[in-house]
Amino acid sequence: MASAAEQLAANMNFGVLAKATELKKRIWFTLGALIVYRLGTWIPLPGVDPHVLGDLFKQSGGGILGMFDMLAGGALHRMTIFALNIMPYISASIIIQLMTTVIPSLESVKKEGEAGRKKINQYTRYLTVIIACFQAYGIALGLEGMVSSRGPAVMMESHVLFRVTAVLTLTGGTLFLMWLGEQITARGIGQGTSLIIMAGIVAELPSAIKNTLELGRTGALPVLVIIGILVMAVVVIAFIVYMERAQRRLIVQYPKRQVGNKMFGGESSHLPLKVNTSGVIPPIFASSILLMPVTIAQFASQGGPEWLTTFTAIMGRGQPLYIFMYLALIVFFAFFYTAVVFNPEDTAENLKKYGGFIPGIRPGKNTSEYLDYVLTRLTVIGAAYLSILSILPELLISKWSVPFYFGGTSLLIVVTVTMDTVAQVQSHLLAHQYEGLIKKSRLRGRR
Numbered sequence: 001m002a003s004a005a006e007q008l009a010a011n012m013n014f015g016v017l018a019k020a021t022e023l024k025k026r027i028w029f030t031l032g033a034l035i036v037y038r039l040g041t042w043i044p045l046p047g048v049d050p051h052v053l054g055d056l057f058k059q060s061g062g063g064i065l066g067m068f069d070m071l072a073g074g075a076l077h078r079m080t081i082f083a084l085n086i087m088p089y090i091s092a093s094i095i096i097q098l099m100t101t102v103i104p105s106l107e108s109v110k111k112e113g114e115a116g117r118k119k120i121n122q123y124t125r126y127l128t129v130i131i132a133c134f135q136a137y138g139i140a141l142g143l144e145g146m147v148s149s150r151g152p153a154v155m156m157e158s159h160v161l162f163r164v165t166a167v168l169t170l171t172g173g174t175l176f177l178m179w180l181g182e183q184i185t186a187r188g189i190g191q192g193t194s195l196i197i198m199a200g201i202v203a204e205l206p207s208a209i210k211n212t213l214e215l216g217r218t219g220a221l222p223v224l225v226i227i228g229i230l231v232m233a234v235v236v237i238a239f240i241v242y243m244e245r246a247q248r249r250l251i252v253q254y255p256k257r258q259v260g261n262k263m264f265g266g267e268s269s270h271l272p273l274k275v276n277t278s279g280v281i282p283p284i285f286a287s288s289i290l291l292m293p294v295t296i297a298q299f300a301s302q303g304g305p306e307w308l309t310t311f312t313a314i315m316g317r318g319q320p321l322y323i324f325m326y327l328a329l330i331v332f333f334a335f336f337y338t339a340v341v342f343n344p345e346d347t348a349e350n351l352k353k354y355g356g357f358i359p360g361i362r363p364g365k366n367t368s369e370y371l372d373y374v375l376t377r378l379t380v381i382g383a384a385y386l387s388i389l390s391i392l393p394e395l396l397i398s399k400w401s402v403p404f405y406f407g408g409t410s411l412l413i414v415v416t417v418t419m420d421t422v423a424q425v426q427s428h429l430l431a432h433q434y435e436g437l438i439k440k441s442r443l444r445g446r447r
Contacts, residue, residue, distance in 0.1 A: 030188035073200025092127035136170035190421035276382035286329035344371035
């Protein structure tokens, strides 16, 4: 017989959603925040000619700039106030998390509970400002040297004034998105940072499809290849859903114990271990670390030194060095983030504390080693799965020059964030129904 939670989830409908006032407020707040973000991706950076920049981007945007522009929701090729997007914040989060594992003082701060978490968040914000200023200054230098047939990209005569304006504007845009993401997480539905990235990807999807179909119309891209891409997208989505739900369930047994004349315990449960414990974090982290420095170098290579031009050439999309570094970063962050979110020693200690044990495995150190062994094997599968998805669009672009950036990484982000958001909506609906049942039971009890 189905459990009460499953019955409640099965009975969810739009009528229940209409009665969940708090959930509706959260959904409307999230939609409003994402609309504000999308409006900001159209506000141009002061002192930049968008037409000149558009011409230059068409010449070089098919490479690594196209991928970053996809994650930024088109804000890069329009050079708007959100051109940096939220990537500096993600880079700062990566650096802080790495530092907490190697610096004992930061590790002790992290273990202070809520107060420690607030301190770590504050350090992340400070580091975000530093990274955003550095990256904004690099972009400003690169824009000053950009010239097309229409003239220079920068319209300001004073380069010092333009650099100051660009740094302040781009850094302010990133900090605003960081704040907006935190507000969505606290007052809306879903994880704010992931939703902002997903909104940018989805917004650029129609343009990517249009460009692909236009190549098919002109004959530059075979019709069979376009059909194959569409079929492959459906297969990849199904594969992502399957892998994100895949789990290894370890049986946990609790011994019987006698209290007075009654027997308690003797029950069995399971410990679910996801195949992809790290979720969408490794591709996002890898992209933020790899894309932004190369983007700045590609901007600065316009009329810059020869070594920058060489660097951007060997680090272009589809190039062996870029693919190798991208896959290496994904594998690294898959293992690193899994180690951050799941500690086998703590889990084994908690099982031992409450009398639980895995059949055939002694409690304590042996359980910890067994959990680490199982988790390592699962992480290898998860890292391989993320690597395959991430390399898929690179192969398509290098093989057929497909301007279809809605590839494996983008699909992974969109599908995973959508699944997490839907799960949060369902949990809110379930809690609302439980509250309704409790209120009804109280009213009946008073009668």
